[in-house]
Structure formats: structure tokens, C-alpha cells
Amino acid sequence: MKALIKDYLKNFKGNRYFWAGLVMTLMILLIAVVGYFWTPYSTTEMSATERFQAPSFRHLFGTDNFGRDIFSRVMKGIGTTVFISSLVVILSGAAGIVIGALTGYFGGIVDEIVMRITDAINGFPSILLGLVMITLMGSGSHNLIVSLAIVFTPSYVRIVRSEFIKLRDADYIKRARLMGVGHIRILFVHILPNIFSVFWASMMIGFNNAILAESGMSYLGIGVQPPDASLGKMLSDAQGYLMTAPWYALSPGLAIVWIVLGFSLLSEGIRRLQE
Amino acid sequence: MIKIENLSVAFEETLAVNQLNLEIFDGEILGIVGESGSGKSVTALSVMGLLSSEATIKGGSIRMGEDWLIKDGKAQDKERLRKAQGNRMSMVFQEPMTSLNPTQKVGGQVDEVLLLHTKMEAQERYDKVLEAFKSVGLKNVEKVYDSYPHQLSGGMRQRVMIAMAIILKPELLIADEPTTALDVRVQNQIIQVLRNINKEQKTSMLFITHDLNLARRICNRIAVMKDGKLVEIGPTEEVFGNPKEPYTRKLIEAVPSRVKEKEDAPECTEEVSVNILEVRDLNIYYHEGSNSLFGQKKKRCVVENATFTLEKGETLGLVGESGCGKTSLCKAILGMNKLVEGEVKHFSTRPQMVFQDPYSSLNPAKTIGWLLQEPLRAAGKLDPACKMTDADMKAAAYDMLQKIGMPEKYFNRWPSQLSGGQRQRISIGQALITRPGLVIADEPVSALDVTIQAQIMELMQKLQEELQLSYLFISHDINVIYKMSDRIMVMKDGKIVEIGDKEVLFTNPKEEYTRLLFAES
Numbered sequence: 001m002k003a004l005i006k007d008y009l010k011n012f013k014g015n016r017y018f019w020a021g022l023v024m025t026l027m028i029l030l031i032a033v034v035g036y037f038w039t040p041y042s043t044t045e046m047s048a049t050e051r052f053q054a055p056s057f058r059h060l061f062g063t064d065n066f067g068r069d070i071f072s073r074v075m076k077g078i079g080t081t082v083f084i085s086s087l088v089v090i091l092s093g094a095a096g097i098v099i100g101a102l103t104g105y106f107g108g109i110v111d112e113i114v115m116r117i118t119d120a121i122n123g124f125p126s127i128l129l130g131l132v133m134i135t136l137m138g139s140g141s142h143n144l145i146v147s148l149a150i151v152f153t154p155s156y157v158r159i160v161r162s163e164f165i166k167l168r169d170a171d172y173i174k175r176a177r178l179m180g181v182g183h184i185r186i187l188f189v190h191i192l193p194n195i196f197s198v199f200w201a202s203m204m205i206g207f208n209n210a211i212l213a214e215s216g217m218s219y220l221g222i223g224v225q226p227p228d229a230s231l232g233k234m235l236s237d238a239q240g241y242l243m244t245a246p247w248y249a250l251s252p253g254l255a256i257v258w259i260v261l262g263f264s265l266l267s268e269g270i271r272r273l274q275e
Numbered sequence: 276m277i278k279i280e281n282l283s284v285a286f287e288e289t290l291a292v293n294q295l296n297l298e299i300f301d302g303e304i305l306g307i308v309g310e311s312g313s314g315k316s317v318t319a320l321s322v323m324g325l326l327s328s329e330a331t332i333k334g335g336s337i338r339m340g341e342d343w344l345i346k347d348g349k350a351q352d353k354e355r356l357r358k359a360q361g362n363r364m365s366m367v368f369q370e371p372m373t374s375l376n377p378t379q380k381v382g383g384q385v386d387e388v389l390l391l392h393t394k395m396e397a398q399e400r401y402d403k404v405l406e407a408f409k410s411v412g413l414k415n416v417e418k419v420y421d422s423y424p425h426q427l428s429g430g431m432r433q434r435v436m437i438a439m440a441i442i443l444k445p446e447l448l449i450a451d452e453p454t455t456a457l458d459v460r461v462q463n464q465i466i467q468v469l470r471n472i473n474k475e476q477k478t479s480m481l482f483i484t485h486d487l488n489l490a491r492r493i494c495n496r497i498a499v500m501k502d503g504k505l506v507e508i509g510p511t512e513e514v515f516g517n518p519k520e521p522y523t524r525k526l527i528e529a530v531p532s533r534v535k536e537k538e539d540a541p542e543c544t545e546e547v548s549v550n551i552l553e554v555r556d557l558n559i560y561y562h563e564g565s566n567s568l569f570g571q572k573k574k575r576c577v578v579e580n581a582t583f584t585l586e587k588g589e590t591l592g593l594v595g596e597s598g599c600g601k602t603s604l605c606k607a608i609l610g611m612n613k614l615v616e617g618e619v620k621h622f623s624t625r626p627q628m629v630f631q632d633p634y635s636s637l638n639p640a641k642t643i644g645w646l647l648q649e650p651l652r653a654a655g656k657l658d659p660a661c662k663m664t665d666a667d668m669k670a671a672a673y674d675m676l677q678k679i680g681m682p683e684k685y686f687n688r689w690p691s692q693l694s695g696g697q698r699q700r701i702s703i704g705q706a707l708i709t710r711p712g713l714v715i716a717d718e719p720v721s722a723l724d725v726t727i728q729a730q731i732m733e734l735m736q737k738l739q740e741e742l743q744l745s746y747l748f749i750s751h752d753i754n755v756i757y758k759m760s761d762r763i764m765v766m767k768d769g770k771i772v773e774i775g776d777k778e779v780l781f782t783n784p785k786e787e788y789t790r791l792l793f794a795e796s
Contacts, residue, residue: 193640
């Protein structure tokens with residue numbers, strides 16, 4: 001067993017994607033956690049005298065149109081955005097696994113119906129669909145999470161379902177059935193570990209999409225509500241001052257790029273590890 | 276004709292072909308035999324110039340007549356090379372399924388060869404293609420011309436491939452396991468076709484196979500390869516009759532032969548025979564037609580009126596061409612097919628199955644130890660009386676590892692770290708750990724090398740004795756069946772043609788079909 005772990009650890013060395021991604025992601029998580037408890041300035045306190053300050057040692061990323069410290073707001077915003085996207089991915093991923101596994105493995109009429117529903121959901125652009133749902137349910141970050149999770153679920157259902165269809169007739173699954181292993185155990189103990197790598201990759205991509213979707217929604221003003229900070233919300237507020245205060249748009253924008261890049265690198269690194 | 280001198284080909288650091296010297300004479304059929312990984316195919320691909328980009332030629336030369344194809348480890352002028360390789364030699368691959376384009380009619384695909392290499396008119400090409408089809412023994416050539424690959428059987432597809440390969444009248448035809456994917460009977464027809472081409476068109480052939488019996492039947496000379504090196508070369512009968520190298524002898528001995536009898540022949544222990552499986556008037560159906568939501572479903576009978584019994588401790592061999600219903604019969608016996616009529620009674624706890632492909636029959640996400648314990652866990656869940664403690668299950672798994680001849684250190688390994696033969700051992704262990712009385716083995720050795728084949732068969736026989744097992748043993752290889760079985764059952768088109776004692780069946784078959792089947796191998 002020891003040799004096995006050693007073997008496994010050896011693969012980590014020289015995997016630059018993994019390490020670069022890990023460092024970038026850990027930094028983001030650190031900022032998010034610290035930002036939850038402490039920020040250099042209050043994120044909501046306004047100051048008429050300090051509007052549109054350019055970046056300086058006093059305000060690292062400058063200040064916005066209300067005189068709020070942008071660095072503090074980015075710290076908070078990262079927390080909000082990462083929290084929302086993680087929850088969206090976890091919820092939609094879990095729903096995707098359960099629905100995809102059952103429909104893919106058992107097939108039949110339920111499978112047909114579920115697939116037509118996912119086709120219908122896939123038929124709309126996801127942002128548009130999220131928009132409709134938010135309008136129906138009302139805005140706010142909880143509703144944002146639920147609606148994005150619903151929008152994201154079909155893609156996971158499809159991926160999981162196709163993997164289960166592929167594996168349900170594999171010889172080793174047939175043999176498990178012959179041994180008398182129950183269906184639920186076959187689904188989640190025998191098949192699920194085998195689709196992990198595919199599912200993991202799609203979770204990673206989904207996470208990035210969720211960040212972008214959250215930012216997009218908040219940008220449109222239907223996600224996180226003021227005065228809470230979110231990266232997308234800040235970006236949309238900064239839009240009007242792009243010429244006069246470019247740093248306002250730059251800092252949340254860079255934060256989004258940083259998160260997405262870090263996570264993409266990490267997922268690529270993990271994918272390479274599994275090969 | 277072709278002269279290979281000191282050829283070395285490497286994949287990264289490992290040498291796939293090592294200092295090989297080989298000559299193919301005009302008009303002869305040279306066979307290269309060896310286990311997988313011995314460098315047979317790589318040799319052929321180097322001659323054809325079809326090596327993949329990971330392979331590098333380390334040294335040596337290949338000459339065709341007066342032309343150098345490879346000289347001192349360097350490929351010669353590409354344009355000339357391609358011309359030589361396109362016009363003067365061609366190749367037939369193992370998989371007739373994947374070597375034809377499924378979206379085009381086969382006639383068009385053969386026609387394309389002529390279109391690219393000759394200046395013939397359309398009508399002339401058409402006639403030529405039909406002529407080639409006839410020469411490889413295809414009937415109804417006009418109809419074949421307009422067929423898509425999926426409308427043809429495996430044998431017909433392979434004939435089309437051969438037609439495509441010989442239509443330009445090449446001087447050298449390389450056949451890489453051309454019959455491995457085919458049934459015995461079709462195999463023989465294809466061999467006959469190749470032999471005719473060799474005789475009539477004086478085409479030299481390089482015949483690559485792992486099947487020694489096959490090589491013996493078609494080749495003039497045989498070259499035995501091992502680990503990229505040439506072990507022995509000589510006229511076929513000399514190599515087989517009087518092998519000089521120990522490795523050659525080992526290979527030949529590993530081939531299951533009908534001359535060699537099972538050693539424990541005296542079976543005078545006439546106990547009261549107990550049937551472990553009784554099948555009576557079994558009909559098996561399949562749903563045919565579209566499996567979409569509104570598709571109309573039709574029932575099609577795949578096995579008709581099957582009646583037989585299997586005694587305790589006995590091995591019943593089941594032979595027949597693919598599609599004759601062997602696998603359907605197994606599935607029905609195991610209860611995996613619900614569309615049946617008739618009676619299946621087995622007096623055994625949960626009969627188990629061993630599959631053909633060792634690479635897909637073990638769950639790649641689990642360790643060997645886990646895999647061996649899973650049947651016990653499942654049994655415990657189904658019947659609380661069989662419930663075992665974790666320590667007991669672990670002990671049972673270690674015990675089984677030892678029984679199947681695997682070292683204990685494999686307990687924590689993953690299936691991907693095992694070879695095909697080792698995986699098949701684990702499969703067998705997994706099937707046997709709950710001590711079923713009946714095991715159905717569906718071509719368990721067909722995907723393995725001859726030497727490994729012999730080991731697995733030996734293991735199965737040893738375990739049969741130890742654990743009082745009954746086997747229903749399926750194979751298309753008559754020699755394997757002969758080695759393993761006590762009685763043999765012959766199937767054709769869903770019907771049981773003949774069933775009886777192995778010796779009786781071999782020496783005095785009642786049915787014409789049985790006789791044909793046995794005569795051809």
C-alpha cells in the first residue's frame with residue numbers, strides 16, 4: 001500500500017498545471033476566507049470625499065463612485081461569487097448524477113421523457129433561461145443559485161447518462177449482476193467510480209461557466225443585490241466609468257480571469273494525473 | 276524479392292524489432308508466428324512504410340528487388356517509396372469491420388483504388404472490380420458491388436478487403452492476422468482464397484499470425500519471432516516436425532492438439548451422475564426492429580427447442596459459428612434473457628460466467644482484493660446466512676489468489692497493472708469464490724496467446740477437480756474444445772445439431788455439419 005501511495009505522489013512532481021492551478025486557487029480561497037471576516041475598509045461605507053481615487057497605497061485598487069474601497073469589495077465579491085458558483089455546481093452535479101444514472105442505467109419511457117425535457121432546457125441560451133426563472137422567483141442570491149442550478153443540470157444529466165449507457169452493458173457489470181449485486185450498489189459502487197474522471201472534468205468546466213453566469217446575471221442586475229458585492233455586479237457598475245476610472249472595471253475583471261484560469265489549470269492538472 | 280537486413284525498430288527506448296534478417300522469395304508464402312508483442316506486425320508495417328510516428332527505425336535496411344526501401348536506417352525517397360508500396364505491395368488487416376468505410380458502398384471503395392492508380396475508363400474499372408470479386412470467391416458480384424459494409428458478413432468483408440488488396444496485382448501481399456476475427460469455416464475459405472491467389476497470380480505473401488495450426492496449413496516457410504528477434508526460420512514441415520530452438524518447441528507444444536489426450540484419461544469412477552443443469556424445450560427470442568419509443572417490436576426466435584443436460588463435474592463443450600445462438604443460450608441459462616419459453620433448471624447456487632475479453636471483464640476502478648471480495652459481499656446481502664466478517668472475506672480472497680496461481684502481492688493492485696492472462700485468472704477467481712457448482716465460460720481463452728491459453732486451460736481443469744465444478748465451455752476453436760470437454764454439443768442456426776461424447780463425435784459424427792466443422796480445423 002505504501003508503495004502505491006508513493007507511486008501516486010510521484011505523479012504530482014513535474015505536473016506544472018496542477019501546481020500552478022493549486023497555488024492560484026488557494027490564493028483565491030484564502031482571499032475569500034479572509035474577506036469574510038476582515039477587509040481593510042468597510043465594503044459598504046460611502047465617502048463623498050474619496051470618490052474615484054486612483055490606485056494608491058491607501059486604496060490598493062482605488063475607490064469607486066461611492067468612495068468605497070475597491071480592494072475590500074473585490075475581497076468580498078470573490079467570496080460571494082465563489083460561494084454561489086460552488087453551490088450551483090454541487091447542486092446541479094448531484095442532481096445530474098442521480099438523474100443521469102437512473103435514466104441511463106434503466107432506460108425506458110422515463111428516460112425518453114427526461115431526455116426531451118433536457119433537450120427543451122438546452123434549447124434556450126442558459127442566461128436567458130436563468131433570466132426567466134429569476135423573474136418568476138424574484139431576484140436575490142438564493143434564487144440565483146437555484147435557477148442557475150436548474151439551468152446547469154441538463155448538461156450533467158447528459159454526460160452522466162451517456163457514460164452509464166456505455167458501462168451498463170460492460171462485461172464486469174454483467175458479472176456483478178450475476179453475483180447478485182443490487183441495482184443501487186451497481187449504480188453507485190460499481191459504475192460511478194468509473195465515470196469519475198469524465199464527470200470531474202465537466203464539473204470543472206461547469207464551475208468556470210457558473211462563475212461567468214453569476215457574473216453575467218449580476219451584471220444584468222438580477223443576481224446579487226446592492227449593497228452586497230459580487231464580481232459581476234461590480235463589473236456592471238464600473239461600466240459607466242470605463243473612461244474616467246478604468247481601474248474600477250479592471251480589478252473585478254482581473255479577479256474573474258484569475259479564478260477561471262486557476263481553476264482551469266487545476267482541472268487540467270488533475271486530468272493529467274488521472275491518465 | 277524482399278530482403279530485410281539487420282532491421283531494428285524502436286518505440287521510445289524499447290526495441291520492438293531487434294536486428295532482424297529475413298528474406299521473402301518470389302511466389303512463396305512466408306509465415307511469421309509469435310506471441311503478441313513479438314514484433315510480427317511491426318516488421319510488416321516497416322515493409323509497408325506504415326509505421327506510426329512513435330516508432331523510429333534504428334538501423335538496417337529493406338530492399339525490394341533492386342529498390343531500397345530503407346537503407347542504413349533511413350527511409351529512401353518518399354515519392355518513389357510510396358509508388359513502390361502502393362503498386363507493388365498491399366496489405367490485408369485483421370479487422371474487416373474497421374478497414375472499410377461504413378458510409379460508402381464497397382464497390383466504390385475498390386473502384387477508388389483503380390481510379391487513383393490507373394487510367395482506366397469507368398466501365399473498364401467496373402468490370403475489373405467484378406472480376407476481382409469473382410477471383411476471391413464472392414458470389415452475386417453485382418449485388419456485392421452495391422452493398423454497404425454492414426450488409427456483408429465478416430467473411431465477405433474480408434474477401435472484399437482481399438479483392439481490394441490484389442486488384443493492382445501486387446508482387447507482395449502482406450496479411451496481418453487476416454482470419455483471426457472470423458469463424459473457423461470462414462477462416463478456411465479465406466485461406467483457400469489466399470492460396471489460390473498465390474498459385475494463380477504468383478503473388479508472394481507475408482502471412483502474420485499467432486495461430487500455429489493456421490500457419491502450418493498455408494505457409495511454405497515459417498519464421499518464429501520472439502521479443503523482436505528471429506528465433507528460427509525454415510520450411511514449414513521442418514520447423515514443426517523438428518524444431519531446433521526450445522522456444523519453438525514450447526510454442527508448438529502449447530497448441531492444443533487433438534492427438535494429445537487429457538492425461539487423467541481413466542475415468543472409471545462411475546459415481547451416480549447428478550445433473551447440475553437441465554434444459555428442456557428451450558426457445559429464446561429477441562426483440563427485433565427499432566428500439567425507439569414508438570417502434571413496433573417483433574419477436575425473433577434465436578434458439579429453438581434446446582434440450583440438454585449437464586452433469587456434476589462434467590465439461591460440456593459448445594461449438595458453432597458466431598450468430599448460431601451460443602451466447603443467447605448462455606444468457607438464458609443465467610437468467611439474463613427474459614424472453615424465453617421452456618424449462619431451465621439448475622441445481623447450483625448462482626451459476627457464474629467467465630467472459631472472453633479479459634480487458635473488459637474486471638472493473639478498472641477497483642483493486643483486485645476488492646473485486647475478489649465483492650461476490651461474497653453480494654452473497655451476504657442476498658442471504659444473511661452467508662454473511663461473512665471482513666476478516667473472513669479477506670482470508671477467502673487471499674486463499675483464492677493462491678488457488679488461481681497469483682502471488683499475494685497482487686491483492687492491492689489494479690486491473691490495469693495486469694496482463695491479459697492474469698486478468699483472466701482473476702476473472703475465474705471472482706467467478707469461483709462463492710463456490711458455484713456451474714460455471715459458463717464464453718470463449719475464455721480466445722483472446723489469449725497460445726502459451727497463456729494452455730496455462731488458463733490447465734488452471735480451469737485443476738480447479739474443476741478441486742472444487743467439483745461443471746463447465747459449459749464455449750469456443751470456436753475445435754482443438755480447445757477437444758482438450759477441455761467430456762462431451763460436445765454442436766449448434767447451428769439456433770438448433771442443437773448433435774450432442775455426444777467427445778471421442779464418438781470426433782471419430783464418428785452423425786451429422787454432415789459436424790463432420791465439416793471438425794474436418795476444417
